[in-house]
Amino acid sequence: MPGSGSFDVLVVGSGASGLAAAVAAARAGADVALATKTTLQACNSAKAQGGIQAAFGDDDSPEIHADDVMRSSHDTANPHLVEILTSEAPSAIHWLEELGVEFTRQNGGYRLARCGGATRHRLLQVGDRTGHAITKALRETFESGPGTELPHHALRSLEPVANGWLATFETREGLHPLVASTVVLAAGGRCFAEARTLGELSTNHPNATGEATRIALDAGAESRDLDALQYHPNGGAWPATMQGYSIPETTRSYGAVLLNADGEEFTDSLGPRDAVSQAIFDEVEKGKGVSTPDGRPAVWLDTTRIARDDAEISLPYMLRRYRGGGIDPLEEPILTYPVLHYQNGGLVIDEHAETTLEGVYACGEIAGGTHGRNRMMGNSLLECTVFGRRAGKAAAERARA
Numbered sequence: 001m002p003g004s005g006s007f008d009v010l011v012v013g014s015g016a017s018g019l020a021a022a023v024a025a026a027r028a029g030a031d032v033a034l035a036t037k038t039t040l041q042a043c044n045s046a047k048a049q050g051g052i053q054a055a056f057g058d059d060d061s062p063e064i065h066a067d068d069v070m071r072s073s074h075d076t077a078n079p080h081l082v083e084i085l086t087s088e089a090p091s092a093i094h095w096l097e098e099l100g101v102e103f104t105r106q107n108g109g110y111r112l113a114r115c116g117g118a119t120r121h122r123l124l125q126v127g128d129r130t131g132h133a134i135t136k137a138l139r140e141t142f143e144s145g146p147g148t149e150l151p152h153h154a155l156r157s158l159e160p161v162a163n164g165w166l167a168t169f170e171t172r173e174g175l176h177p178l179v180a181s182t183v184v185l186a187a188g189g190r191c192f193a194e195a196r197t198l199g200e201l202s203t204n205h206p207n208a209t210g211e212a213t214r215i216a217l218d219a220g221a222e223s224r225d226l227d228a229l230q231y232h233p234n235g236g237a238w239p240a241t242m243q244g245y246s247i248p249e250t251t252r253s254y255g256a257v258l259l260n261a262d263g264e265e266f267t268d269s270l271g272p273r274d275a276v277s278q279a280i281f282d283e284v285e286k287g288k289g290v291s292t293p294d295g296r297p298a299v300w301l302d303t304t305r306i307a308r309d310d311a312e313i314s315l316p317y318m319l320r321r322y323r324g325g326g327i328d329p330l331e332e333p334i335l336t337y338p339v340l341h342y343q344n345g346g347l348v349i350d351e352h353a354e355t356t357l358e359g360v361y362a363c364g365e366i367a368g369g370t371h372g373r374n375r376m377m378g379n380s381l382l383e384c385t386v387f388g389r390r391a392g393k394a395a396a397e398r399a400r401a
């Protein structure tokens with residue numbers, strides 16, 4: 001058994017939320033350990049392409065952003081968490097810039113796209129590798145500090161002890177117990193495991209299996225909306241190499257529309273995610289879908305309507321992937337079908353990201369409330385940054401009090 005250790009703050013998970021929490025806790029002066037199931041790079045966050053929302057447009061405000069979140073959630077989100085999310089969004093963007101993220105700019109400001117369910121152009125992007133850019137900057141910041149990295153540490157149990165929490169990890173060498181004054185759970189959602197059980201495709205990384213949520217529930221934490229899983233309206237359906245790929249929602253922001261077998265538009269392509277996914281399911285059910293060469297259901301996404309300039313600035317990775325598979329989305333429409341993507345609900349948290357267990361915090365996809373039962377695109381990376389920072393700071397302050 002590797003030697004046990006003791007830390008002020010133990011962060012579990014190295015996606016955007018865990019990295020943001022670890023950086024914030026370290027900056028607040030805490031002795032931080034960052035434990036993660038496999039490598040530090042392995043997570044959903046790094047796969048995020050589309051972007052991150054923040055109200056920077058002249059016609060926009062945090063209040064309008066919050067209204068869009070509440071409406072897209074069908075009024076199921078926690079308004080207090082939403083207010084924090086949208087009001088701290090601009091400062092979260094500036095924090096990421098300070099750490100080295102370079103958002104795509106245009107005409108002296110940010111290049112802003114409109115995402116599904118939004119009434120304003122609000123989505124900042126780093127080309128179509130936004131999650132990669134954010135996690136890289138956060139990871140490099142954490143790695144340049146004194147914090148301890150614990151790769152290949154899979155959380156197996158969590159229990160209260162006199163001065164904090166005892167977390168036990170499975171490692172290549174056996175079980176590794178660690179004690180920390182406070183714990184930040186940032187271990188993401190469970191859509192990879194859920195899709196495997198259902199025999200469906202998922203956009204998620206294989207580490208998205210959800211056992212950390214189960215461990216917190218076993219320790220007595222409360223959860224909400226855990227049954228609300230989100231389908232990304234536009235999973236890649238063909239070619240086979242693109243099955244399970246999430247076609248960025250920015251394709252639709254920049255003009256792509258959904259078409260049925262007769263070439264008709266059958267829904268608002270920039271509606272909230274649940275509405276667009278349901279419209280595709282319904283269209284296929286009515287017999288107005290098309291089939292992929294391997295017999296899967298699909299509809300068309302007419303990507304030929306995207307202006308070449310927009311595609312080259314905001315969709316270069318997507319174009320490269322499709323062209324590598326023998327299809328040029330600017331020359332022909334592509335086949336798409338909804339795919340399991342995101343866990344909307346999770347552990348109940350307060351404004352400091354503390355769960356109902358004292359000294360245990362949760363941020364990112366493992367936490368619930370900020371999106372209610374239906375998340376808007378671009379608000380997850382934002383939640384990771386806003387509530388990751390809050391969790392790290394609060395966990396450090398509590399540990400050092």
Ligand SMILES: Cc1cc2nc3c(=O)[nH]c(=O)nc-3n(C[C@H](O)[C@H](O)[C@H](O)COP(=O)(O)OP(=O)(O)OC[C@H]3O[C@@H](n4cnc5c(N)ncnc54)[C@H](O)[C@@H]3O)c2cc1C
Nearest residue numbers: 013014015017037044045050051155188364365378380381
């Ligand atoms: C393909 C794709 C595209 C997306 N595009 C966007 C987008 O454009 N904009 C947006 O806002 N959101 C997007 N999302 C959603 C968003 O990226 C994720 O919801 C968010 O990044 C989750 O961050 P996280 O830190 O909570 O979890 P993750 O990034 O999933 O990280 C979880 C971490 O926890 C670790 N872990 C898991 N279990 C354990 C355990 N038992 N013990 C220890 N460690 C564990 C994992 O290995 C991983 O390091 C996208 C998601 C996907 C999959």
